[in-house]
Amino acid sequence: MSSPKSRAQSSSVQVPPDYITGTGIDKHAIENTLVLGPHWFGSIPVEMADLFKDDAEAPLCFESSSALASHSWVSKNLSRSFPSSEVRNSPVKWADWIDRLLPWFGAHWKRVGIYDVILLSKQSINRDENLLAASLCFWNSASNTFDFRVGSMSPTLLDMAQIFEFRPHGRPVDAIGDYHRRKNQEKLSKPFTVSLAVINQNCSFSNYMRKFSVEKDKDQQHMLFLLYWLNRFVFPNRSSAVLLEYRHLAEALHNHTDVGLGPTILAHLFKNLHTATLDDPNLAASLFPGTKVSRYSSA
Template sequence: MASSTSTSVEVRSQAFQTEFEAICRDIQGSVLPNILTPWADDVGTAIDSCVLGPSIDGGMPERLVAHLKNNLVDLSAFDGGDFQDWNVIRPQQQWPTVTPDWEKWLPRMEHFFGQQWKDQGIYHLIKLFDRPLIMDRSLLAAALCFWSSATNTMNFRFGMMTADRSRYGRFVRHVPSRRGSKRRPCRRSRGGRELQTMWPALTRLAGNKAKNMLNYSSFYSNFGVEDSAEDDVIAPLGEVEHAAFLLYWLCKFVFCTQANKVTLEFAHLADYLAQGGRLALGPFLLGHIYRMLHDIVTDGMKPKHGGPLWAFQFWLQAYFPELRAAADINDAEPLANAFACAPKKHNTSALCS
């Protein structure tokens, strides 16, 4: 069933894309490149609002309107959808969960690198996971019924809706004012050795001696340094400990890898961040969200696929505030952190739909 569903979606997606590209070629000369365009009322009088561009001169062409309207509903969620998996204890096995290892490792690394994280703009995204995140199953299951893998959009009666990479970047990180600020130089992590250089030896060890070494608990045992609880003493940093911590965080919490363990995929990102480098994680995050939603929808609505489902949930809560509890929103932290601290609100699937 999942295979036929996926094939059906791919055929429809290809047909949609072919016609959409043809329309775009025809209207290319009518596209206005302005990022912000002043908005006018029905009689042409300018008002205090703007349109986020690029936009189309003269409004949406009828051919494009008809094409989008005819493809507004994506029935892939209903072709072979089975929602019973959403009722198990952990619908998505990769959903971020706080463990004793993480509870020890996070404050230890924050002691050494908290200011560096703030300079890099990743502090709040790391601290987002210092508490359990509650999955709103009803909200997610209902929202996925409106997701179109052909356009990477939520298709509603009022039109299509999605988030671009810049919005996701701002959604998960705090963007301080640039006024009066100076760009700090990139600092290298303490200890000169990079985590990537150790991977050949690690993979040999994992393959030959300890196949579970890259499981989260085993990975922490290999790279995490335990502080002395009795003496209240913070132990010196271990070799590549910071990079290992960041790799653990990227795999387990940010991207929620399908393997549900530490993988080599993000080792280069962890090394770069450990050295103080600045990365725009928004595009990475959005790309993984699109792939995850496609996998879930085309596999009969099964939530077993890895990916940042937590970020999709927070995005839904940001744009549909009536479906979340009241949150203490302020300019000092991203929306996701405020939503994580908000009390849980029970939503029924019918209400979310």
């Protein structure tokens, strides 16, 4: 009996499965022994087809000639979409910074709803890249769901609130900080006054902690602490550095207790899931010749 691979190679024309309509997925699975990813028991309803057209391409870990090609995809896409939060060779420990500020701001963290998640950041969590990669094979960016045979599953705002205590509603996260600058709007009692140039000069995680964990002004140190926490643990970035785009959010978390973090954090999670699975249309086109390039391709 010929092997699944030899049967696939013997085909005169290799036609990739259509992950929008469901055509050919079962045949592809049989010929290649195993396929991880969305599986449709029949075609998608006509009224849903348009929703899935642009974002329902197969994840980048698939190849048309083999069941799974995750080795290079994991190291490239996964590491840049979910960067490590480890800080090596730093003389200042993050846990120590938390412990120093806890007597001053612990009660405030509880009112804001970030107390437990800040303390959780003291624990080291090892990322299982292979397990994460396997789960992402089921991710569908068209609906922001994991499409399993038992049905669709997805993290929700209530999950953010129940697991991490991030508020699902409240004061919106404002990237430019104009919520406290407009006429007749409340003013911040403690605005960010640390030089932005100095922060940029010390933006690496290790330099940042060394420079700002000893800030004498407790209010400014707390906002610097929150800015570091947001960049390293809540919204990690590919550069593994402290970015100023979350400065106004750090201000808001220091001055207010009703900031609705949940929607923004969930949106960031969805964005990273999309980046890890679909954000390289050129690679997707090479894996599935003839597939349409996503609208997210760069010019």
